[in-house]
Amino acid sequence: MTEIFGDEGPALPENRRSQSYPITEYDEHQENLRKKSNWSLKDVPFYRGKGKPQDPLAWHDFDYLDVYQKVYGRRCGSAGIGKLREVAIVVPGPDDEYSNHPYFHQDKEYMNRDGFFLLSDKLDIEKLKDEAAAFGAKFEENGVKVHWLRFPEKPMAAYGPMMNMHSAAELMVVPGGGIIGKKSYALSPTAGYGRTEYFARWALWNLGIPVLYTVTGEACWVMGNWLADDVFINGIGIEGDWRGLEQVAPVLKRACGEELQIISCVAPSWKYFDKHTGANTHAGMVVSGLDLNKVLVHTPGVDFNTLAWLKKNGYRIIEADLEEQIKHSAAAIVSLGPGIVMMHARARKTIAAVRKAGVEVVAIDYDEYNKYGAAITCATMLLDRDPGPRKFS
Amino acid sequence: MAQIDGREGKPLPGPRRSQEFTLTEYDAWQERQRGRNWTLNDVPFYKGKGNSLEQNPFDWHNYDYLNYYDQVYGRKCGSAGIGRLREAAVTAVSADDDYANHPYMKEDPDYIVRDGLLTERKFDVGKLRDQQQSYAAALEQCGVKVYWLDYPEKPMAAYGPMTNQHSASELTILPGGSIIPKKGYALAPLSGFGRTEYLARWAFWNLSIPVLLTITGKGVWIQGIFLADDVYVHAMSVETNEEGMQQFLPVLRRQCGDNVRVQRIYTPGAGYFDHKAGISAHTDMIIAPVDVDKVVAYPAGLDVDTCNFLWSNGWKIIEAPVEEQVNACACNLVTVEPGLVIMHRGAKETIKAVRKAGVEVIEVDYDEYNRFGGGIHCATMQILRDPGPRKFD
Secondary structure (H helix, E strand, O other): OOOOOOOOOOOOOHHHOOOOOOOOHHHHHHHHHHHOOOOOHHHOOOOOOOOOOOOOOHHHHOOHHHHHHHHHOOOOEOOOOOOEEEEEEEOOOHHHOHHHOHHHHHOHHHHOOOOOOOOOOOOOHHHHHHHHHHHHHHHHHOOOEEEEEOOOOOOEEOOEEOOOOOOHHHEEEEOOEEEEOEOOOOOHHHHHOOHHHHHHHHHHHHHOOOEEEEOOOOOOEOOOEEEEOOEEEEEEEOOEOHHHHHHHHHHHHHHHOOOOEEEEEEOOOOOOEOOOOOOEOOHHHOEEEEEOOEEEEOHHHOOHHHHHHHHHOOOEEEEOOHHHHHHHOOOOOEEEEOOEEEEEOOOHHHHHHHHHOOOEEEEEOOHHHHOOOOOHHHHOEEEEEOOOOOOOO | OOOOOOOOOOOOOHHHOOOOOOOOHHHHHHHHHHOOOOOHHHOOOOOOOOOHHHOOOOHHHHOOHHHHHHHHHOOOOEOOOOOOEEEEEEEOOOHHHOHHHOHHHHHOHHHHOOOOOOOOOOOOHHHHHHHHHHHHHHHHHOOOEEEEEOOOOOOEEOOEEOOOOOOHHHOEEEOOEEEEOEOOOOOHHHHHOOHHHHHHHHHHHHHOOOEEEEOOOOOOEOOOEEEEOOEEEEEEEOOEOHHHHHHHHHHHHHHHOOOOEEEEEEOOOOOOEOOOOOOEOOHHHOEEEEEOOEEEEOHHHOOHHHHHHHHHOOOEEEEOOHHHHHHHOOOOOEEEEOOEEEEEOOOHHHHHHHHHOOOEEEEEOOHHHHOOOOOOOOOOEEEEEOOOOOOOO
16 A cells, blocks of 8 residues: 555654644543543433433534533633633744745835834844743743744745744634634735644644634635623724624634624724824734723724724723834733733833723733734734623623 | 643653654645745735735735645645545554444443444454455555554543544545534444544644534534535435534535535434435435436435436436345445446445446445445545536536
8 A cells, every 4th residue: 555654754853843742632631531441321411321212313402512622622712801721822933033034035015015024124033032931921920821832944834934923813712612714914925824724733733622613715814802701803904804704703603602792893994004003904903801891992993883882882991002002012912811911011101001990910021023013912822711701691 | 831842741652642644744745845946926916026006905805715725735635526536544443443342332232223323233343454455455446545544542532432433434525624523413422522523633734634614503414425516415314404504505615616506315214324224314325426417326315305306407316225225335335436436345236237327336345344334435534536527517
């Protein structure tokens, strides 16, 4: 036979291979299950006992959320503002230095068209590494488990060398599994097609987090943000259209409940990031949940209907400072739980306003990644949260 | 930090680990891509240096997933029709396939056989292994690349030790990726929750076949059959409900085209397989394409509307006799290409009728798995086919 054990060829050096844990969470779960020696049909749902009539349709009322943990060995999902339990962060490497990218040399103007590379033409990788390490440590100080995610050296996207591997948030993980989005603009040629796919494959293999859905067809969609366990803000703009939302909404409702409210935040302009107004097509960069009834908003990036919805539903709106939004992505935060958030340390005025609203702030330096037009929100794959407060139900 | 390199623990012994290729197809693809001389001319929609005003930011909004997924993952995939079969995976038979040793079989054999899977309560694992190897050899003689799929020893499902790992077909692979089904009855406690998930994880990691959709909520769905590249038939039964179909159909249409005709077969009976009547809840047990406009079918297992659909649209229906349907799963065949099929040698009269209809048949012994209520179609993960004939356009 041409193919006996799946050995498709000689192994690559480790630094050229996808990161694979020595023991994956799935295999560890399998081993734990094997140790149970006394499996009995009493462990099986709907079993009515020996000699008793069994209902053939019983499994039709069995929800995926009732079983996936038993298959994959773990809970997953960050869909709300409950206490954050687990994240993944990418270890920065020399490949993150965008000024080395061949396309950056070939046509800098083209590479800058979407508003990335905000403050500098050069990235300080060592500084980014230090900031990422400190970022991870800060999560751990706050009781959050951190997985360090590695790309092989010189990772490749669909249309050339990949860059900005650091945006781990692009794999959105909801209860039951992840959603692979579909980029349509920002960094499309260099990370848009290949980065999230690497994350999804990594998370399924190593962490036992399945893929619930891949956005396909001509639609586009990237992750949004959560204001509560039953309120999701979805960005509509150059990075996500209505067709994408149409694909993802049923998946979100099955994972988070039919009563989930999905608010479409329609971005101005066609840019990923506007260096003059701070507007951003990614919802998580302009609207963030601070507490059940408190939101941080960068108003020039949020459409009137969304603002009206927030007002009408009793949210206290804290405004991000314009200059800090432009330089430090002030409105982009990570919720650690209701009433406690992580923010960019240099967004001083915005932090003061958030604290004044009674929200605890853990400040972190992450300005090197700000140069990329990105933020701690972007850098964090949110893997697991406790159930948190709900706004409407 | 608690977690530095994804080292969650010590490796398990090889036989207790999920099968991992020495060189995954994804990593092999990455390595090939690294060696190319990339320029922006490789990037879709790039209009050249100095033409920033002509770069339409919305170009990527109409860029179909099917245009690029193979550039990300390094391969095409999909078996959605009757074009020439190119790649398949079959499971390496092991001692864990012997269901007679399963604790639930000992505890309540009537419960385990209630869905009609087992006709005899003892299994000859050595014979099954021999037959599997012969079957794989037959596939290879037809030019099909065969992957051997290994489970770790003593694989576990959600509710106890797994059995019938053999049914590799339960991972449906469409152009662009796979579908993880959700079982509703047959073997639900033993392999229904865990087997396909293993297959999907294996295929994503090793073969670089992403997951497009996981059936969730209270949807119940397992795969149907293509009679042509634009005709899909699906048994609506204890193994698929309308909720499951509603989750699947939009994905099917995006991957295979809006003009795919979907014929629901409302099957009789409430079990998986009736050993006296030959009716079944699985599409691949009651109908199969053997050529353009020719099918083998077990009419007693079809509904009248489906019979009408076949007759009215000019299909020649080769009927499987009840004895062969019951004893040799006569309809459970593998279409290698239009006019060439692999069938169970035990289905003698059916084979004769298929040959008489001008179709070439390769016979294989597979009676050991037939005793499990399964056949070669069930045993085959169909990974890649060429485009094949269409019925309606």
